[in-house]
Amino acid sequence: MSHPIPHTDVIRTERLERVYPGAEPVHALRGIDLRIQRGEFVAIMGASGSGKSTLMNILGCLDTPTKGEYWLDGVAVSGLSRDERADLRSRKLGFVFQGFNLLARTNTLDNVLLPLLYDRKRRIADPEASARRVLDRVGLGDRLDHEPSQLSGGQQQRVAIARALVNDPTLILADEPTGNLDTRTSVEVMALFQELNAEGATILLVTHELDIARYCSRAVELRDGLIIHDAPIANRRDAAADLTMLQGNTGLGAVHSSIFSSHA
């Protein structure tokens, strides 16, 4: 089923278009050409209505483009059936959402195990061991029996990140992962993403906040369904360092202004 295109790009799209049909068809994407390589940490930016959610859904194999081609890790996605896309998500993708989207009244371990229920090929030999390992990795190895309601927002998002890691994905897609978190917790989550990226994970992060995008290595900005800007982040911030500053300072307001002074 793989398209014979020999390249190592994690993501490659050609003239990707998405039209929502209706009385007045909406052109959400008007021709996106995007290449993301292994090990990149890319921020997709844009105001609401810019098409970034639509792009995210297509890149996440949840939606299909009206026109154009999309290869995920060398696999042509555009012509795949619903089941084939589900299998592709199971094999190659990890999702992190704004609202965490954990199963309520289900403990941390079972939440993280969820993607492996659908691991048809049994790529992960010992699901529980994998789940414990990624939970240790995000620092929640001692919270296995806790349910989401017993965890803080930051902890819940770290469970969600562990869930995104458990199937050993090629790409992690994070849709506004800090949208529901306070500043400090946001920086904590970004520190975790930076660590994972440093360990080799390819991460695509959708955000409308410049402050968050500054922790990534590259920013792609969308407007009206087109990429208007695509460049490396010039003065990339180190979340771990910011966290130390936050802990060292007495007043949060002062810290906030010092970290985010660049666009104040």
Next chain:
Amino acid sequence: MPEQLLHATHKWKNLFKSATTSLLKNRMRSLLTALGIIIGVGAVIVMVSIGQGVRANIQGRISSMGANLLTVSPVRAMTGGVSQQATRNTLKPEDAEALRAQVQELEAVSAVTQSRQQVVSRNGNWNTTIQGGDPSYFDIRNWTLDTGRTFNESEVRGRAKVAVIGQTVVTQLFPNQNPIGQQIRIGTVPFTVIGTLEEKGSGFGGNQDDVVIAPWSTVLYRLSGERYLQSINVSAASPDVMAVAEARIQSVMRVQHGLQTGQADDFEVQNQADLLETASSVTQTLTLFLGAIAGISLLVGGIGIMNIMLVSVTERTREIGIRLAVGARGSDVLEQFLVEAVMLSLAGGILGMGIGVGLAALVTNLMGMPLVISPLVLLIAAGFSGAVGVFFGYYPARKAAALDPIEALRYE
């Protein structure tokens, strides 16, 4: 192959676990939803068990009465499909005499008559059935004497006012007393108690010990004031001569009643197989009727399951979205909800079986019948409740499987 097997086991274990968890999260709702199935399956078990108990009981009684028993009873004469004569007015005492004299294949013959009367002793007052018969009646109907004696031929001829009483009547009229030789009044006629019957227990058709047996002549002429017998009970000498005896009885009776060739019998001769058939046809009708009720209740139960599964799918739209996003296929979601629906109805079925067996045990115990639980019926009941789950769970499960993950994730 072993790896596939392992995978399948793993998958079903997870499906089972997630269904259990989800059903237990809403205990009350699950229980109420399963109630329809519980009642339906319970009803099936109770009715089938009672039906089978009745059958076994009748069979038991009939075999205890002896396979050789034949009953001659009056029949309504029919002309053009219309019943012309009332029953009970064709069998005369002379008919019994004629059978006794002319049919060699018979071992015993007893005229039978019945009358419902008030029976009074010094210590009690009781309304019961007075059965009239010949001395052979006790043998033919399998009565065993407890104390005293039965009446003899000369007492029948003399219309003697003597009675043999059952254990219930003993308890009612002679508490802590020896009834033998005591005087009782049946209707307006004074009788002497000459014997008591051994306890038979209650059964289909009521309490068998609630009975008084007296000479048929006394009951007919002194109590009920009638001229005709209710029936004539005879026992053939051996099972081998049953058919011959039946034919001989028929020809003797036709002569007795002066029936011309071409005229229909105004009596009928029934053997035990006929009686059993009549009784089973009654229980069969009852079984069909209750079966219909059970079917309707299973249907309503199934609709209840469908309803609650639809609610559940809506409530868990977001969960479905998450599952689809992390790699579940539509078929995975379908299986999950289907397993949940089947589990709900199967649990209801099993609970219903338990309740049904309990109720059947109670009812059969009260009616003094044997409790018969057939494993086949339990298996069918379980199969049916499972099938109800599949049938009514499929539509909601399909609805869940067809959800768009993007929409589902956005659902509040």
